Amino acid sequence: MESTKSNTADRELRLTRTIDAPVELVWEVWTQPEHIAKWWGPNGFTNTISKMIVEPGGEWDLVMHGPDGTDYKNKSIFKEIIPLKKIVYEHVSGPKFVATIEFEAQGGQTLLSWHMLFETHEQFIQVVKTFKADEGLKQNLEKLNQYVKGVNPM
Amino acid sequence: MKTRRDVYQAIADPTRRAIINMIATQPHNVNTIAANFAVTRQAISLHIQILADCGLINVKQHGRDRFCEARLDQLNEVSTWVDQYRQHWESKLDDLEKYVVQLKNERNGKHKK
Numbered sequence: 469m470e471s472t473k474s475n476t477a478d479r480e481l482r483l484t485r486t487i488d489a490p491v492e493l494v495w496e497v498w499t500q501p502e503h504i505a506k507w508w509g510p511n512g513f514t515n516t517i518s519k520m521i522v523e524p525g526g527e528w529d530l531v532m533h534g535p536d537g538t539d540y541k542n543k544s545i546f547k548e549i550i551p552l553k554k555i556v557y558e559h560v561s562g563p564k565f566v567a568t569i570e571f572e573a574q575g576g577q578t579l580l581s582w583h584m585l586f587e588t589h590e591q592f593i594q595v596v597k598t599f600k601a602d603e604g605l606k607q608n609l610e611k612l613n614q615y616v617k618g619v620n621p622m
Numbered sequence: 623m624k625t626r627r628d629v630y631q632a633i634a635d636p637t638r639r640a641i642i643n644m645i646a647t648q649p650h651n652v653n654t655i656a657a658n659f660a661v662t663r664q665a666i667s668l669h670i671q672i673l674a675d676c677g678l679i680n681v682k683q684h685g686r687d688r689f690c691e692a693r694l695d696q697l698n699e700v701s702t703w704v705d706q707y708r709q710h711w712e713s714k715l716d717d718l719e720k721y722v723v724q725l726k727n728e729r730n731g732k733h734k735k
Contacts, residue, residue, distance in 0.1 A: 481708060485715045489722040493729075497722050507717035510710065580718075582711065590634055596703045597630050 476585055479592040483582040491573040494580065495552050498569065508532070523549055528557060563591045629699045632676035637661065638669050642678060642692055649691035651684075 487494055497503040501517035508515050509532040519529040528544040541561060548556035555569045564587040572579040586592035633639055641655060656666040670690060673679045678696050682689045 481704075481711065483708070483711050483715060485719065487719045487722055489726045493726055494718075494722055497718065497725065503721070503725075507714065507721045509714075511713065511717075580715070582715070584711075589636075589639075593630050593634060593700070596700070596707050 479586040479589045481584045485580045485582075486574070487578045487580060488576075489578060490576050491552050491571050491578045494578040495571060498555065498571075504530075510534075522546060522555075563587075563595045565591070627672065627675040627677075629676055629678060629696055632673050632678045633697070633700065635669065635672075637665075638673055641666070641669055641673060641690075642697075645679065645690050645692045646694060649682075649689045651687040651689050652681075653687070655690060 497507075499520075499522045501520045504520070505515040505517055508530065512535040514533045516531045516533065517529065518531070519527050521527055524546060526546045526549075528542075528546060530542045530544075532540040532542065534540065542559065543561040544557045544559045546555065546557045547566070548554060552573070553571055556566065558564070558566050566585050568581075568583045568585075570581040570583075572581070586595065633642070637659060640659070644650060644655060644658060652667065652670060653663075655670070656663040659666055670679065670681065673690075674681050676696070677693060679690050679692055682691070
């Protein structure tokens with residue numbers, strides 16, 4: 469595809485975080501369904517993981533249950549697994565993206581790098597727009613607005 | 623019936639993004655813009671109309687020429703929402719971090735018994 473040769477800045481997201489726990493534990497929490505169900509998805513959502521085979525070509529089926537009862541199915545395929553170092557998975561249900569999560573041991577801490585590359589700028593914008601419509605986020609923004617108004621003396 | 627136009631619709635099309643890039647640094651007239659693309663002048667005019675409707679460009683008439691200039695401040699709306707989406711993932715990392723640290727403490731607690 470033509471867009472693969474061009475710069476990816478308009479369709480990617482990068483995050484990093486240092487977690488105060490050894491890499492073995494962070495890896496465990498990322499790769500075992502019973503753990504991942506505890507923190508994945510937007511706030512107020514619960515998760516059901518019916519399949520999670522953490523090996524190259526392995527499938528990962530996760531359903532997020534929204535607070536209003538709506539289910540959001542997510543299907544991914546793991547592309548690359550380097551124990552304690554790297555996970556690459558492709559989200560194959562829409563929106564399509566490839567996520568690369570790198571783990572780096574730093575003493576007793578772990579530096580986590582998270583990169584999401586969407587197939588196209590259009591899909592990325594679609595996701596951002598969908599997110600714009602997210603009711604929970606709106607509520608959070610309203611709360612934040614109220615809070616900021618209360619703090620600001622003007 | 624009025625179709626809702628917004629900044630996302632404006633930038634959803636690669637030709638429209640290319641037009642914005644072209645006029646980002648200096649205004650150009652419609653003919654100059656059209657000459658840069660392999661599509662018809664009519665197609666470019668339609669893209670320019672959509673960009674104008676979405677508030678991303680201003681079109682000004684100078685004699686027989688129509689000049690397009692970019693209103694890049696409007697693009698901030700997109701980066702604001704990209705930031706919101708980033709915040710969502712940051713908050714996922716918060717949850718992961720809390721969960722991992724809690725688990726670590728629980729396990730350490732058990733070892734000490």
